[in-house]
Amino acid sequence: MAGNPLDADVVRRAPKVLLHDHLDGGLRPATVAELAAEIGHKLPVADPADLGRWFREAADSGSLVRYLETFDHTVAVMQHASALTRVARECVEDLAADGVVYAEVRWAPEQHLQQGLTLDEAVAAVQQGFEEGVAAAGNGQRIVVRQLLTAMRHQARSMEIAELAVAWRDRGVAGFDIAGAEAGFPPTRHLDAFEYLQRENAHFTIHAGEAFGLPSIWQAIQWCGADRLGHGVRIIDDITIDADGTAELGRLAQYVRDKRIPLEMAPFSNLQTGAAASIAEHPLGLLTQLRFRVTVNTDNRLMSDTSMTKEMVALSEAFGYDLDDLRWFTINAMKSAFLPFEERLALIDGVIKPGYASPVGETT
Numbered sequence: 270m271a272g273n274p275l276d277a278d279v280v281r282r283a284p285k286v287l288l289h290d291h292l293d294g295g296l297r298p299a300t301v302a303e304l305a306a307e308i309g310h311k312l313p314v315a316d317p318a319d320l321g322r323w324f325r326e327a328a329d330s331g332s333l334v335r336y337l338e339t340f341d342h343t344v345a346v347m348q349h350a351s352a353l354t355r356v357a358r359e360c361v362e363d364l365a366a367d368g369v370v371y372a373e374v375r376w377a378p379e380q381h382l383q384q385g386l387t388l389d390e391a392v393a394a395v396q397q398g399f400e401e402g403v404a405a406a407g408n409g410q411r412i413v414v415r416q417l418l419t420a421m422r423h424q425a426r427s428m429e430i431a432e433l434a435v436a437w438r439d440r441g442v443a444g445f446d447i448a449g450a451e452a453g454f455p456p457t458r459h460l461d462a463f464e465y466l467q468r469e470n471a472h473f474t475i476h477a478g479e480a481f482g483l484p485s486i487w488q489a490i491q492w493c494g495a496d497r498l499g500h501g502v503r504i505i506d507d508i509t510i511d512a513d514g515t516a517e518l519g520r521l522a523q524y525v526r527d528k529r530i531p532l533e534m535a536p537f538s539n540l541q542t543g544a545a546a547s548i549a550e551h552p553l554g555l556l557t558q559l560r561f562r563v564t565v566n567t568d569n570r571l572m573s574d575t576s577m578t579k580e581m582v583a584l585s586e587a588f589g590y591d592l593d594d595l596r597w598f599t600i601n602a603m604k605s606a607f608l609p610f611e612e613r614l615a616l617i618d619g620v621i622k623p624g625y626a627s628p629v630g631e632t633t
C-alpha cells in the first residue's frame with residue numbers, strides 16, 4: 270500500500286466501473302432548477318449552488334427514509350420524455366468526464382408516469398438519452414452504459430417492471446433491482462418477480478443490508494436468488510473478530526464470500542443514511558481485506574455530492590489504497606457486471622488493463 274493518498278487527477282484518468290448509480294439521484298443541480306422552472310415545480314431553494322447544498326444537507330439525515338424524501342423533487346422534474354432524455358444524456362456525459370468506462374444506471378420507471386408516459390415510452394426516453402450521451406462523450410472518452418430497471422419495494426408493480434426489463438434486454442436494459450425503504454418491505458414480497466426473472470435467465474440485484482440487517486441479505490440471496498447485493502454493508506454483522514485479530518465468518522458471510530457475490534458499496538451514501546459512521550470505519554475496509562467481491566459505487570451523486578473519483582480518493586485517504594487497489598475494485602466490478610461474458614472480457618482486456626498498465630494519465 271502506498272503512503273500518500275491517490276491524487277484526484279490520477280484517479281479521474283484511471284478507468285472506473287460503476288454498477289450502482291441512480292438516474293434520479295444524479296441530476297446536475299442546475300438541471301433540476303431548469304426543469305423545475307419549465308414545469309412550475311416549486312423547489313425548496315432556487316439558486317443551483319444552494320440547491321446542490323440543500324440536497325446534500327437534506328439527505329444527511331442518518332435515516333434512509335428521510336434520505337429518500339429528497340427524491341420527491343428529482344422525480345417530479347422527470348415526468349416528460351424530454352426531461353428523462355436530458356437527464357440520461359447528462360448522466361453519461363458526467364460519468365464519462367469522471368473516467369467511468371462502464372456504468373449500469375438504475376431508475377424506477379413506475380415513478381415517471383404522472384404526466385401520461387407509458388412504461389415503454391419512459392424506458393425509450395432514457396435509452397435515447399444514454400445513446401446521445403455516449404455519442405457526445407467523444408474526445409477519446411469511451412463509455413458503455415446500460416439501464417437497470419428498479420421496482421419500488423413498497424409498491425406492487427415488481428412483476429410488471431421485471432417483464433419490462435426482459436422486454437428491453439436487447440435494447441439497453443441489463444437487469445432489474447428493487448429499491449426504496451428496506452425495513453418493513455422484505456425482498457420476498459416480490460418473490461414472483463424474481464422467480465420470473467430466473468426462469469428468463471435474467472440478471473438482478475437487490476438493495477439489501479443497508480437499513481436492515483442480515484435477514485434482508487439472507488432473503489435476497491437464498492429466497493430471491495440475487496446476483497448482487499445493493500450495499501450489503503450489514504454482512505459485517507455476520508463476522509466477528511477474535512482477540513488475536515482473526516476474522517470468524519458466520520455461514521451467510523461465508524456463503525457470500527465463497528460464491529463471490531458482489532457487494533455494491535457506496536461509502537458516502539452509507540454515511541448519510543447511517544449505515545456507517547465514517548469512511549475509516551466503513552465495513553468496506555474489512556471486507557476488502559477479507560477478499561469479499563467488493564465494488565465501489567456512487568449511489569446518488571446529487572444527494573451525496575459525490576463521484577467515482579471522490580469515493581476512491583476518500584477510500585485511499587482512509588485505507589491507504591493505491592492504484593493497484595483501484596484496479597482491483599474496477600476489475601471486481603467489471604467481472605460483476607450484467608453484460609455478457611465476452612463483452613466484460615473485452616472491456617477488461619481492451620480498456621481497463623491497458624488503462625492501468627501505463628502510468629495513468631499518459632495520453633496515447
Ligand SMILES: O=c1[nH]cnc2c1ncn2[C@H]1C[C@H](O)[C@@H](CO)O1
Nearest residue numbers: 291293340375376377419448449476
Ligand atoms: O440507497 C438507496 N436505498 C434504497 N433506495 C434508494 C437508494 N437510493 C435511491 N433509492 C430509491 C429512490 C429512487 O427514487 C429509486 C429509484 O432510483 O431508488
Ligand SMILES: [Zn+2]
Nearest residue numbers: 448476499568
Ligand atoms: Zn441505491
